[in-house]
Amino acid sequence: MKLRFEQETFKDTKARTRATGLLESLEYAIERTWPAAQGFKDCDVSEDWAMDAVKLKQTLIIAPSDYRIHYCAPGTPLDGSWMVGEDARGLRVQDEVAQSKRVAICLFPALAEQEPVPVPKHIVVREIMVDHKEFFPTVAEIHAFDPKKVVAKAVVLVV
Numbered sequence: 001m002k003l004r005f006e007q008e009t010f011k012d013t014k015a016r017t018r019a020t021g022l023l024e025s026l027e028y029a030i031e032r033t034w035p036a037a038q039g040f041k042d043c044d045v046s047e048d049w050a051m052d053a054v055k056l057k058q059t060l061i062i063a064p065s066d067y068r069i070h071y072c073a074p075g076t077p078l079d080g081s082w083m084v085g086e087d088a089r090g091l092r093v094q095d096e097v098a099q100s101k102r103v104a105i106c107l108f109p110a111l112a113e114q115e116p117v118p119v120p121k122h123i124v125v126r127e128i129m130v131d132h133k134e135f136f137p138t139v140a141e142i143h144a145f146d147p148k149k150v151v152a153k154a155v156v157l158v159v
Contacts, residue, residue, distance in 0.1 A: 019050035101158035110154035
């Protein structure tokens, strides 16, 4: 799969289509939820960012471990063990100031590593790579969340 992901024809067709679709979905969401926001239309790095997001998913799909995406709810106290706080200008809030802050919105979720779920016998490659890899946690996994397993902290807007 790694060789397939690196083929130029795959990058130019499948990966680029996914990246374009991701940007279109984000623009649609921004226009509906915060019309005054800048969005990605005038941003020079938006295509690169979207392609990096697609590459990250590809990497996680073929990784031996499993990963879960964890969002933090608005109103949650800022927890520096798995969150990074930013102010309205996009500047990082210093840890000593952030201790009394609460999450206004999760801008980017945390990524946590966990033990892989055993693969059933007689499974085909497509099922291993696509159907067997879950990224959103179950309710039980949310309740068992361990900040020590976070490999990329959530970025949150704090107030």
